[in-house]
Amino acid sequence: MTPETTYWPKTRAKLSGLALAIFLIAYGPGITWAAAPKHTKKTPVAKTAPVAGPQYAGRADAMQFAEDLAARRDLDPAWVKDAIGKARYIPTVSRLMQPPVKAFVKNWRVYRSRFIDPVRIEAGARFWLANKDSLARAEKEYGVPAEIIVGIIGVETIYGRDTGTFRVMDALTTLAFDFPASHPRAKERSEFFKGEIEQFLTLQSRRGADPFDARGSYAGAMGMPQFMPSSWVKYAVDFDGDGNIDLWNSPADVIGSVANYFKAFGWQPGMPTYYPVSFDKSHLDMDALMAPDILPTFGVASFTAKGAVLEGAAIDHSGPLALVELLNGPDAPQYLAGTENFYVITRDNWSSYYAMAVIELGREVAARVRQ
Numbered sequence: 001m002t003p004e005t006t007y008w009p010k011t012r013a014k015l016s017g018l019a020l021a022i023f024l025i026a027y028g029p030g031i032t033w034a035a036a037p038k039h040t041k042k043t044p045v046a047k048t049a050p051v052a053g054p055q056y057a058g059r060a061d062a063m064q065f066a067e068d069l070a071a072r073r074d075l076d077p078a079w080v081k082d083a084i085g086k087a088r089y090i091p092t093v094s095r096l097m098q099p100p101v102k103a104f105v106k107n108w109r110v111y112r113s114r115f116i117d118p119v120r121i122e123a124g125a126r127f128w129l130a131n132k133d134s135l136a137r138a139e140k141e142y143g144v145p146a147e148i149i150v151g152i153i154g155v156e157t158i159y160g161r162d163t164g165t166f167r168v169m170d171a172l173t174t175l176a177f178d179f180p181a182s183h184p185r186a187k188e189r190s191e192f193f194k195g196e197i198e199q200f201l202t203l204q205s206r207r208g209a210d211p212f213d214a215r216g217s218y219a220g221a222m223g224m225p226q227f228m229p230s231s232w233v234k235y236a237v238d239f240d241g242d243g244n245i246d247l248w249n250s251p252a253d254v255i256g257s258v259a260n261y262f263k264a265f266g267w268q269p270g271m272p273t274y275y276p277v278s279f280d281k282s283h284l285d286m287d288a289l290m291a292p293d294i295l296p297t298f299g300v301a302s303f304t305a306k307g308a309v310l311e312g313a314a315i316d317h318s319g320p321l322a323l324v325e326l327l328n329g330p331d332a333p334q335y336l337a338g339t340e341n342f343y344v345i346t347r348d349n350w351s352s353y354y355a356m357a358v359i360e361l362g363r364e365v366a367a368r369v370r371q
Helices: 060-073 077-086 091-096 108-115 118-130 132-142 146-157 168-177 186-207 229-235 251-264 286-290 300-305 312-316 340-345 352-370
Strands: 274-276 322-328 331-338
Touching: 060 077, 060 168, 060 186, 077 168, 077 186, 091 168, 108 322, 108 331, 108 352, 118 132, 118 146, 118 352, 132 146, 132 251, 146 251, 146 352, 168 186, 186 229, 229 251, 274 312, 286 322, 300 312, 322 340, 322 352, 340 352
Parallel strands: none
Antiparallel strands: 274 331, 322 331
């Protein structure tokens, strides 16, 4: 669950966890900790390391940050300085955060085809059948449907097939101290990644783990669900009950953590993610309907007063709605009435295209499992 992606990660190779995308990312989840983890499985190691630049030991700003972090978090100063100092600048990481040279032509059908395909559907069905008890328990405990959980994991990493090849320590440090200045939010993003270094090193210290063992996306996202360090600390759960949270090797932990993440962001059990919508052009106020973007803002009465037409169960919907637009390149766009649950999916990735890919992949996998 990486920070601020565009509409067009191919499979976020992660770089973001899957194979390096044609459409690159431009932007962006605890238990009470005690003993070190009992597991013996190691975090994935990259087969080929990205080209690395100099270490950060020679950077005065990075070393001062390390001292301050150790004091704030009551960590061993030498350990923190060693971790940050040995991190390397990765030019590829910095480059991939730069704004695109020219805007992409957004096309939902093209985007959909990259995620809703036979390979991913079959992998999802195998994952579902192998982990049906954990999915059923997560749905019962957190209220998040199994197909949404399965959809997320499939879109993120094809069920753990591609969780990323970058050393998380390198990626986070590069983005904290060398976030591209050309980015319009460079200072804000740099501060965000400094916070992620703090969370990551605190997490690794409590786990008794080497900071350089973890591999993930170019943005520092980890495991099957691609949790950033702060999200791991806040939302990851020990769903298999072994005393350790392992988002690389424990499907149960992954399933419970994704469900907990969505519950924390307000998932409402039983609520659809969207409804069909059409328009009454005689009094259509498209500008007003589109103004809030994907944030659910309109009650049914105000939504329909602006020219949106709802039918069936949508008429009785009690919460706010948003008009969601899915562009199709040169062809006519598609529209839907997004609910608060649709919006919850976008807390992972601020994109209606991403949310729809999650929803539709989960739906296709569920249909395959029922066959």
